Amino acid sequence: MDKKIFIIGCGPGTKDLITLRGKKVIKEADLIVGSRRLIADFAGKGGAKTIVLENNYQKAIEDVDRLKGDKRIVFLVSGDPLFHSLGERIIERFGMESCEVIPGVSSFQYAFCQLKESWKDYRVFSIHGDKGMDIGKIFKENDKFILLLDPEHNLKFIKRQIGAIIGGKYRFYVASNLSMPTEKISGISFADFDNSPEESLSIMIVRREDE
Numbered sequence: 001m002d003k004k005i006f007i008i009g010c011g012p013g014t015k016d017l018i019t020l021r022g023k024k025v026i027k028e029a030d031l032i033v034g035s036r037r038l039i040a041d042f043a044g045k046g047g048a049k050t051i052v053l054e055n056n057y058q059k060a061i062e063d064v065d066r067l068k069g070d071k072r073i074v075f076l077v078s079g080d081p082l083f084h085s086l087g088e089r090i091i092e093r094f095g096m097e098s099c100e101v102i103p104g105v106s107s108f109q110y111a112f113c114q115l116k117e118s119w120k121d122y123r124v125f126s127i128h129g130d131k132g133m134d135i136g137k138i139f140k141e142n143d144k145f146i147l148l149l150d151p152e153h154n155l156k157f158i159k160r161q162i163g164a165i166i167g168g169k170y171r172f173y174v175a176s177n178l179s180m181p182t183e184k185i186s187g188i189s190f191a192d193f194d195n196s197p198e199e200s201l202s203i204m205i206v207r208r209e210d211e
């Protein structure tokens with residue numbers, strides 16, 4: 001291992017969707033940083049030190065900087081590390097030369113495999129943490145798109161933002177807790193956006209159909 005910082009995409013959730021390379025690097029790590037779930041699921045009971053990420057990103061990064069020396073550091077991130085992920089910030093902080101990024105299966109890739117549909121014509125947007133996206137504009141400009149949600153920025157939020165669906169017939173799917181025992185992928189009508197249960201991990205797939 002030449003690089004000192006490894007950013008590993010752990011996939012959407014289930015333990016068997018991480019890559020063999022990711023698993024090998026985790027085994028050889030001295031320090032592993034990630035959410036409690038990712039550390040429990042992917043770092044197991046190895047001998048590496050761990051830092052749990054829970055709204056303490058800045059402090060965790062400073063701790064890594066202080067401890068790193070010649071240690072092999074691993075950051076575990078969900079899905080793919082360069083798709084709406086901490087991966088980018090870690091590379092920005094430690095520099096491209098020091099980082100190696102190991103890809104992972106993204107939430108939306110997994111969802112499309114379950115639907116057995118190609119995602120090649122879809123655009124992807126995230127309202128996770130809001131980011132001030134103009135959702136009405138996304139609807140106006142795209143016939144096929146994916147939105148990453150969070151418990152606050154959910155279907156109710158989308159309905160509040162756009163008010164009503166104008167111009168077209170849509171098909172909506174919500175995919176939650178993908179690859180986990182509680183996985184659910186279901187079609188939903190715009191009218192039912194108000195009654196949809198709020199799962200913390202969800203994406204929405206939107207397709208405008210021919211009239």
Ligand SMILES: C[S@@+](CC[C@H](N)C(=O)[O-])C[C@H]1O[C@@H](n2cnc3c(N)ncnc32)[C@H](O)[C@@H]1O
Pocket residue numbers: 012013078079080081082083084085105106107108128147148149150175176177178179180200201202203
């Ligand atoms: C910070 S983003 C990380 C995205 C991740 N890097 C990826 O490639 O999927 C977190 C958002 O991804 C989506 N997500 C991640 N894992 C998911 C899962 N297992 N099921 C459904 N959505 C998921 C949710 O929209 C969640 O709020």
